[in-house]
Amino acid sequence: MQAPTSADRQLLDKLRHHVEAIYHDTAIELETCELAVQLQRLMRLENTAAEPQQHVNHWSQRDAIVMTYGDTLLREGEAPLVTLKKFFDDYADEVVTGVHILPFYPWSSDDGFSVLDYSSVNESLGDWENIAAIAEDYRLMADLVINHCSGRSLWFENFLRGRSPGKDYFFTASPDDDLSAVVRPRTSDLLRKVETFEGAKYVWCTFSHDQVDLDFRNPEVLKQFVSIIRHYLDNGVRIFRLDAVAFLWKVPGTSSLNLEETHELVRLLRTLIEYAVPDALLITETNIPNRQNLSYFGNANEAHCVYNFSLPPLLVNALVTGDCSHLKMWMMSMPPAQNGTAYFNFIASHDGIGLRPAEGLLSDGELEALVETMRNFGGHVSYRALEDGQNKPYEINISLFDALQGTTSGADGWGQERFVCAHAIMLGLEGIPGIYIHSLLGTRNDYDRVENSGHYRAINRHQWDYDQLVAELDSQGSAHGKVFTRIKDLLQIRQRQAAFHPNATQFTLHLGDAIFGFWRQSFDRRQSVFVISNVSDRVLPLMLSDINLIGTDDWADLISGTQFHSREQVIDIQPYQTLWITNAAGNEGV
Known part of the structure; x- marks a missing residue:
């Protein structure tokens, strides 16, 4: 037998530390050293070559992840996973680097998040070969439904x-x-x-x-999930979304939310995964108030990425009220992610617009107004129970396209511009963008699916006939085709800008309540991009001197191609228009 390497000993020391921290206060008798050895073997980490590097960014401005169910696109006689890959290969290969396939395992409820068998692919979707084929060409993100x-x-x-x-x-x-x-x-x-x-x-x-x-006080449960992780790695998964992980460890008499044992379990899983595949990532899905959500970065030793849950409700609120003050104040409070960590930005998902992450950021009255506006646009509301027995809105269920069809005054003719504006803001922000496939396609509310399923979340889980979708995307007059083309164009522009690296510098600008702006700068400081968005339905003037452009550089809007030659120039920003103003000398795309 080969003698343990230095990296082996380091790994075992780390695992033993994690195990002791997790099980220090349980009634379970176990030998922590032996459990550490078992975990190492389950991940096949004997004879480890080297300790993984810390604070390394395994992403760049080229990265964008599309989130989708495995059966969102259907074609007669074809496995849905095959159809899904065909769509990405034919229509999005140049702008999508990663694919998050929502639970593709056999399940009994909640559209996959009630897993029957973690080791299998749902036969109605395809098989592991189909999964591996997607993983070969795209960075595959999968759910670890661990709670x-x-x-x-x-x-x-x-x-x-x-x-x-x-x-x-x-x-x-x-x-x-x-x-x-x-x-x-x-x-x-x-x-x-x-x-x-x-x-x-x-x-x-x-x-x-x-x-x-599940009861993680029992180490056998932990070992089962370590085996599952190894199985997923073997089949090409490189990003693990830890579903509902904040609820993992329970102690009666407490909130049973975000307990220290939960954080230590995340640290343990990160250690195992990064030793197995150094560029594999953990993303925590914690739909909770903002400060608690950020705690899952740890000291750059827990999640590589956290879902930026406060962004969707704050951005939607800004666009339907015409007031970005809350969005701006929140962004000013967000700490820059350390190297080796990043925000995972999204503005729509398979669930809905979570309201808990906006608690403390929007007042109760503002949340009520947002809920009422979304109801007027065909949305539904899901509730959670409070300690006093009352119910409180927890989530708005609506497609993003319909959520942005108007303002608090009602629907108007600016829906598509408002929708594209939301994505132009998100794509400019510090972090890795995640785009829900129904946002990429401009899908509307699916009321039939809600009625047939009995679940509000189904409103944003439409299933497309693939041939019908292709006809829409190829039609110049189709709203779906227009949305798809415009978001793809933004993604292509973004990929070429060093200042849009997920960890590049970001500063908030102060341009009033109706113009949302921030500045991004590349690591080498050669490129700046000023992201300027009019979140109102009025034409607004902007003096370029207000955003402190360097007078010796030439500046241009990456989206429209407009050139700017004077810092004293005043420009009119159209309703819901976004400008990506960059200095040409530092821009790879101009």
Whole structure:
């Protein structure tokens, strides 16, 4: 047997430290050194060559990730995963570097987030070969649904029967426990009574009674997920989205949210993953207030990326009110991400516009006005339960295209411009952009899908007939085609700008409440880009001297191609127009 390397010893020391920190206060007896060795073997990390480098950015301005379900695009006689790859190859290959395929495993509810079997691909989508084919050409992001699994899974059936694997995999509590402080995003009962081989028990269900929370106090659960991660890496997954990870560790009498053991588990998974594949990434999905969300960066030793959850509600609010003051104040408060970490920016997703990340940023009255505006545009609202038994809006369910069809005064004729403006802002921000496929395609609210499924979130989960979609994209008069072309154009421009690197310098500009602006600068300081957006339905003047352009440089708008020759020039910004003003000398794209 080959003697352990220095990197092996370093890895084992790290793993032992993580394990001791996680299990220091549990009643489970275990030998932490032995568990560390088992985790190392499960990830096949014996004879490690070298310790992975820290503070390395595994991304650039060329990166953009499209988020989609595996069956969003359907074509008769073809596996949906094959159709999906065909779409990216034929229509988006030059602008998309990564694909997030939402849960592609067998499932029982919640459109995939109630997993029956983590090791399989849903047969209705395709197989592992189809997954690997996508991973060969695009950076593949997959969900690690780590907090819970299906109440109809083999693990849970075994839990009820006292068999392995599963016998001790699920978190139980007593109705007599103090659960008043538990934070969760649902109004259903937290505990579900089930009959087991040992009699009645109450299992913990953060999200639904078909999504039963796993008990990571049992190291066997941890080992199962380490094996799952290794399996996904072997099949080409390079980005892991830790779904609902903030709820992972539970302690009755506490909020059971963001507990220190949860953070340590994220640190443990990062250690294992980066030793296995140094450029593989962890992204935490924590739809919680902004400050708590940022805590998942740790000290650049937890998530490589965190979802920028406050961006969607604040940006939508700015565009429907014509007032960017809250968006601006929030951005000024955001710390720059350290090298080796980045924000994951998005403004639409398969869920909805989360409202918890806007708490403390928008007043209750402003949130109510936003909710009412979205209702007027055909949206629905999901609620969560408060400690006092009241319900509070948790999420707005609506397609982004419909969310931006008007202002608080009602629908108007500026919807498409407002929609493109939202993306032009997001694509300019510090961070890696994630674009929901239905935003890329300009998809509208799907009311039939809501009615058929009974779930509000289905409003933004339309399934396209692929041939019909292709006809729309190829038609010059189609709204879908126009949106698709304009967002693709923005992505192509973005790829060529060093100042749009996800970690390049960013400063907020102060241009009034109706003009949102920020400045980006490349690492070598050769290129600046001033992102200037009119978030109102009025034509607004802008004096270029207000954004401090260097007089000795020539400046141009990357989007329109307009050249600017004087710092004293006054320009009119059209409603919802965005300018990407750059100095030509430092711009690779001009």
